[in-house]
Amino acid sequence: PNLGIDEQADLLPYDEKFEFPREKLTFGKQLGAGAFGVVYKAEARGIINAEVTTPVAVKMVKRTADNMYIKALASELKIMVHLGKHVNIVNLLGACTKHIAKRELIVIVEYCKYGNIHNYMQKHREVFIDQLTDNAEKNLGKINKGFLNSVGTTGTHSDYFSSGNTKDTDHSLLYSGNSKRSGRKVSEGYIQQEWQTKYEGDYIYECHQPRPLTSGHLLGWAFQIARGMEYLANRKVLHGDLAARNVLLADDNVVKICDFGLARSMYNNEEYQKKENSPLPVKWLAIECMVDRIFSTQSDVWSYGIVLWEMFSLAKTPYPNISPTDLLRWLSDGNRLEKPPFADDRLYNVMLRCWHQKPTARPSFTELQEILGNFLEDNE
Numbered sequence: 001p002n003l004g005i006d007e008q009a010d011l012l013p014y015d016e017k018f019e020f021p022r023e024k025l026t027f028g029k030q031l032g033a034g035a036f037g038v039v040y041k042a043e044a045r046g047i048i049n050a051e052v053t054t055p056v057a058v059k060m061v062k063r064t065a066d067n068m069y070i071k072a073l074a075s076e077l078k079i080m081v082h083l084g085k086h087v088n089i090v091n092l093l094g095a096c097t098k099h100i101a102k103r104e105l106i107v108i109v110e111y112c113k114y115g116n117i118h119n120y121m122q123k124h125r126e127v128f129i130d131q132l133t134d135n136a137e138k139n140l141g142k143i144n145k146g147f148l149n150s151v152g153t154t155g156t157h158s159d160y161f162s163s164g165n166t167k168d169t170d171h172s173l174l175y176s177g178n179s180k181r182s183g184r185k186v187s188e189g190y191i192q193q194e195w196q197t198k199y200e201g202d203y204i205y206e207c208h209q210p211r212p213l214t215s216g217h218l219l220g221w222a223f224q225i226a227r228g229m230e231y232l233a234n235r236k237v238l239h240g241d242l243a244a245r246n247v248l249l250a251d252d253n254v255v256k257i258c259d260f261g262l263a264r265s266m267y268n269n270e271e272y273q274k275k276e277n278s279p280l281p282v283k284w285l286a287i288e289c290m291v292d293r294i295f296s297t298q299s300d301v302w303s304y305g306i307v308l309w310e311m312f313s314l315a316k317t318p319y320p321n322i323s324p325t326d327l328l329r330w331l332s333d334g335n336r337l338e339k340p341p342f343a344d345d346r347l348y349n350v351m352l353r354c355w356h357q358k359p360t361a362r363p364s365f366t367e368l369q370e371i372l373g374n375f376l377e378d379n380e
């Protein structure tokens with residue numbers, strides 16, 4: 001069934017300058033899929049510059065999906081138009097809205113070639129270098145062994161490493177790290193495309209176009225997510241579904257918040273928004289969201305705390321032994337997630353502050369950005 005004229009008007013207009021011709025998109029592989037939405041990689045001819053083809057990600061609604069999902073995507077599009085550009089959000093590049101009456105709506109956004117940080121962290125557990133905790137030294141030994149085993153096996157890097165192109169060197173990943181507690185030099189940058197054996201004290205560090213993952217990277221991501229969220233909060237938009245799966249990794253270690261499918265503009269409703277009947281990502285939700293579905297920037301801060309926990313556990317699932325139905329009671333009793341294995345006390349304290357029962361007692365994203373910025377400096 002097609003949408004009625006009222007429904008179409010409800011969805012549009014939006015800023016026409018984003019309209020992009022459907023025939024200039026060439027679809028590639030599927031990047032992700034939800035119950036109703038699908039994301040494909042695509043090439044867009046002339047979207048940035050005439051004659052230049054840019055890799056993009058396009059989000060669509062499945063043909064079989066209910067009208068409400070088309071509306072949700074249209075609302076996401078409008079929110080992105082309203083948001084404007086920021087380096088730490090996945091920016092809107094264009095949209096194809098001409099066939100919306102036939103339930104076709106295509107939203108075109110920046111492509112982030114390393115995918116979401118949840119999957120990225122899972123794939124990089126073996127090469128993770130812990131620079132923060134008392135276990136750092138122990139982990140280092142274990143991790144280097146894992147690292148030596150994992151490099152050189154086929155198919156590991158093409159998935160998420162750039163193809164032997166020296167111009168692709170990710171400078172922010174070429175680091176000179178000192179493990180603070182152990183006081184030992186971890187590594188000193190790498191030669192691209194060449195096998196390299198480094199003797200550092202009593203152990204060998206060997207790598208091939210490596211993309212190691214360190215606590216320093218995680219801190220950098222955490223800082224950037226706080227920045228992106230501060231921008232959202234200042235634009236009076238709440239995300240509603242902040243989670244590691246909705247943070248994408250681009251070149252130069254830049255992370256970008258995506259999926260504004262549950263986002264709401266707070267313009268009509270000053271302080272907060274009440275959402276009816278939408279499915280909710282329970283384990284990322286603040287207590288007050290579970291109780292009365294009241295969402296606010298402060299409830300996004302709670303979710304940010306869960307994202308920190310996901311990061312410093314390298315993408316473990318929160319509350320693995322608690323069923324969603326028991327979670328509210330468990331949290332109301334004052335329980336919280338334990339300190340994740342790769343966080344130090346400072347970080348865990350930030351998480352606990354994000355999970356304060358009283359929304360107003362939680363830090364703001366501006367404060368979080370400052371706190372994480374300081375941690376990042378201390379780490380250098």
Ligand code: ADE
Nearest residue numbers: 031039057110111112115
């Ligand atoms: N998966 C979902 N959205 C994506 C994007 N913009 N870039 C890369 N992978 C994605």
